[in-house]
Amino acid sequence: MLQVQTKTRRGRSARREARLTKNFDSLPALDRGLPYIDLMTDLQLHKMHDATMRILENKGIEFRDDESAEMWRQAGATVSGHLVKIERDLLLKLISTVPSSYTMHARNPERTVKLGDGHTCFVPAYGSPIVIDLEGRRRNATMEDFNNFAKLAYMAPAMHMTGGVLVEPMDISVPKRHLHMMHSLLKYSDKPFMGMVLGRDKALDSMEMVKIVFGKDYLESHTVMTSLANGNSPLVWDETMLDAAKVYARHNQAMLFSPFALCGASTPASVVGMMAQISAEALAGVAFSQLCRAGAPAVYGQWLATVSMQSGAPMAGTPEICHINMLMGQLARFYKLPMRCSGMCTSSKVVDAQAGYEAARNMYGVLMSGANFVLSTAGYMEGAMAQSYAKYALDIEQMELFYRLGKGPSFADFDSALDAISEVKIGNHYLGSAHTLENFETAFSMPAMMDHNSFEQWSADGELNANQRGVNKIKKMLNDYEEPKLDSGIEEALLDFIAQRESEIGQRAL
Amino acid sequence: MLQVQTKTRRGRSARREARLTKNFDSLPALDRGLPYIDLMTDLQLHKMHDATMRILENKGIEFRDDESAEMWRQAGATVSGHLVKIERDLLLKLISTVPSSYTMHARNPERTVKLGDGHTCFVPAYGSPIVIDLEGRRRNATMEDFNNFAKLAYMAPAMHMTGGVLVEPMDISVPKRHLHMMHSLLKYSDKPFMGMVLGRDKALDSMEMVKIVFGKDYLESHTVMTSLANGNSPLVWDETMLDAAKVYARHNQAMLFSPFALCGASTPASVVGMMAQISAEALAGVAFSQLCRAGAPAVYGQWLATVSMQSGAPMAGTPEICHINMLMGQLARFYKLPMRCSGMCTSSKVVDAQAGYEAARNMYGVLMSGANFVLSTAGYMEGAMAQSYAKYALDIEQMELFYRLGKGPSFADFDSALDAISEVKIGNHYLGSAHTLENFETAFSMPAMMDHNSFEQWSADGELNANQRGVNKIKKMLNDYEEPKLDSGIEEALLDFIAQRESEIGQRAL
Helix, strand or coil, X not given: CCHHXXXXXXXXHHHHHHHHHHHCCCCXXXXXXXXXXXXXXXXXXXXXXXXXXXXXXXXXXXXXXXXHHHHHHHHCCEEECCEEECCHHHHHHHHCCCCCEEEECCCCHHHCEXXXXXXXXXXXXXXXXXXXXXXXXXXXXXXXXXXXXXXXXXXXXXXXXXXXXXXXXXCCCHHHHHHHHHHHHHHCCCCCECCCCCCHHHHHHHHHHHHHHHCHHHHHHCECEEEEEEEECCCEEEHHHHHHHHHHHXXXXXXXXXXXXXECCCCCCCHHHXXXXXXXXXXXXXXXXXXXXXXXXXXXXXXXXXXXXXXXXXXXXXXXXXXHHHHHHXXXXXXXXXXXXXXXXXXXXXXXXXXXXXXXXXXXXXXXXXXXXXXXXXXXXXXXXXXXXXXXXXXXXXXXXXXXXXXXXXXXXXXXXXXXXXXXXXXXXCCCCHHHHHHCCCCCCCCCCCCCCCHHHHHHCCCCCHHHHHHHHHHHHHHHCCCCXXXXXXXXXXXXXXXXXXXXXXXXXX | CCHHHCCCCCHHHHHHHHHHHHHCCCCCCEECCCCCCCCCCHHHHHHHHHHHHHHHHHHCEEEECHHHHHXXXXXXXXXXXXXXXXXXXXXXXXXXXXXXXXEECCCCHHHCEEEECCEEEECCCCCCCEEECCCCCEEECCHHHHHHHHHHHHHCCCCCCCECCCCCXXXXXXXXXXXXXXHXXXXXXXXXXXXXXXXXXXXXXXHHHHHHHHCHHHHHHCECEEEEEEEECCCEEEHHHHHHHHHHHHCCCEEEEEEEEEECCCCCCCHHHHHHHHHHHHHHHHHHHHHHCCCCCEEEECEEEEECCCCCCEECCCHHHHHHHHHHHHHHHHHCCCEEEECCCCCCCCCEHHHHHHHHHHHHHHHHHCCCEEECCCXXXXXXXXXXXXXXXXXXXXXXXHHHHHHCCCCCCHHHHHHHHHHCCCCCCCCCCHHHHHHCCCCCCCCCCCCCCCHHXXXXXXXXXHHHHHHHHXXXXXXXXXXXXXXXXXXXXHHHHHHHHHHHHHHHHC
């Protein structure tokens, strides 16, 4: 119902909205202009597929939830307790009803995005309990931080979604936290978002709040959320995640099925071996979504860290993660499923060169993989333990650069550029040529957070490093923020719902 | 000629060499395991080729050297003064004799590398007049810095060459500088290297010094150097570079023909337009090498910065540079030529997140492009104005990661990894499995310069950022350095030659 779009706007409010549109432009989902990269030969791909199917047929996978196991039994799988063995014919039949792409509708239709079939969305980091704040302090995240990151995602052109658990607001008790996070996502941004997934009740509350904003009927035919179900490698889907997945899939809302894999610890110490395992895990999750509702959108994905066999530490941004992302992209195209990876990941504790190397190298591999839902594209630090404001500022600009990279080069002005070559005298410059004057503002990216000035100019400007520039940028963004319009009746209804549920939860907790 | 390899080694010296072999392993040239990425359709490729040919046929290109212009005239080009117009038949005939790959022989045969046909070599940064030293001071580079970077390249496994002008040793006068740089390259490392290119005499001196080490006859049939000829966009090759190119090509030594392009200033403000121009420039240079000696190895390349149309600053690491690198890689494969790009480039003044983002993003594109000679893979700062010791330490490890990435995933242990999946109980870990014990040391990269520890461990270790770890690493490397063996007769002959030439140059200068 999106009443916000149908009201007449006048005077100050209209001017403010015009300003907003101008200031806070958002990019559509990336419509990929780069070719795909296939690391596997056809033979290797089929060997990988066959190995994956044999894992599900012979070893099986545990769905640690009675209802889910029963759903599998009724669908024709061989079920013993929570152990489910799935023949490939059944699995392939189930995933065949998953749409290869879907649209996520935003409460502002201009922010509606397509995902899959060559379309990619960038989404901020998810779930950190800690923030590195604007004073450089490392501390527990709060609801204020959560609200800030919702505002920042709203303002960032290359963030296609506001995100989900932007940080864990540790100052709000766990039973009530999801209500405030959902409220923040709905209030401070008008982009698509992720629902809460810690069990059935939180998913149902999320659905109720979404119904208040979008209307119940609208939701039956429109996907507005994509939520995250983490799998437990090796080969376990647990009740909490399955309960949330059931709620969302039955409401035609999209789910990411993402094994959470520590490569070498919860998988074999082998890139191709672990690929077969996590593919089996993700496919089983995606297939399960179709038992809940055939045709519900679902995403095949993973979260990965390779484990250092020296220290036991999970490592972000290693070449092996790049390989796995690319392998999984090829498998996603084979299965005709949208795919999820993680983007600007780093293990670094500070926003230093390590953070830059790891994040950019990892994200480039994700871009090459063809992933459609890229989580963790802004703010990610310490292998997801912490979220940095400064890195968020740098990352959102990096994602604009990756977006441009992913569009590929344009041949539209080729002939006029050749004319410029004909006209300019050998050894001269092009600064005054007609083609240059026409194209200079758009031909090349001009990232503002990256300092390209001479040493002398940079020195005169205060010798700020990227981390310091990031802090300043966030301060300015939060200062410039203006809230997207939300009907006051909707806002009231949301607050009423939260109050009612808090009271129920509080009573139940007694 | 390579006497160093034929002498008997005994006692302390032999033990020392055994240690060296152990400590300072070097990787062979990368034998690419990733598929290529072609940004142009066949139609676009042929349009690009045709446009490039038309530039050389109709507008022409200046070879600002009488002898070179005369060589073109004799070959059948249309020459007017220094302006050379080259028909496509002539150009394509000339480049057809360029080998698609060649071998660079090192004085230690274990360091000999192949370049082209899917083989890629990583080479440190080139030509900075400034260093950021181990105390963090930004100052003029000296000969001691040059020697240090020769030692470091020798010790770095993924540096396939020592490099060329590792830094500009500003404490040695320009007329004599090349002699000391060549001596350092020959003495402190045993990897292949780049010759000096500022005119005929410096190239001839380089050749003489190389003859002392390798023997005159050996050089006639063995390429030991690849040297850099920068072109001046738009469409100029100058006398200094051509004179050096003539010397090297006539001696069967390889040349990089690299237009030095400020995109938008010395080229059209268009990715595809500038591609046509710099391809024409590079192809004309490569073709020229075959006028000097048919069959001489030559590399098609470029150095690029996109120019900020806001500030006029050259920008490193932009998405447009990635596109151009990939386009040029596709053209190199079409022309069957080895290709040169620049690797870990950044505009940053400090080793911060900007340095990491730009270098890694740029290098990833270079890797995808299929470039065979990757210059500037270590130390590069400030758009080539400065060289950082700390970044050098980080970059050489990053290049080991890129090397591994470029090899692609291995399927060799697929079946045994699948066995491990069969064996490990659902929900358990793989740490004790036979496959893990066999593969844990090699399955995943474990970069030592990247800190993957928990915040608490990192904090206990002194809270060092990547820049600080880089400084410490270089201090340790320079402390651990041991010189590769060079026959004392050769060393004496080199010093005699330098003394003789210095005396001649000194007299001539009077």
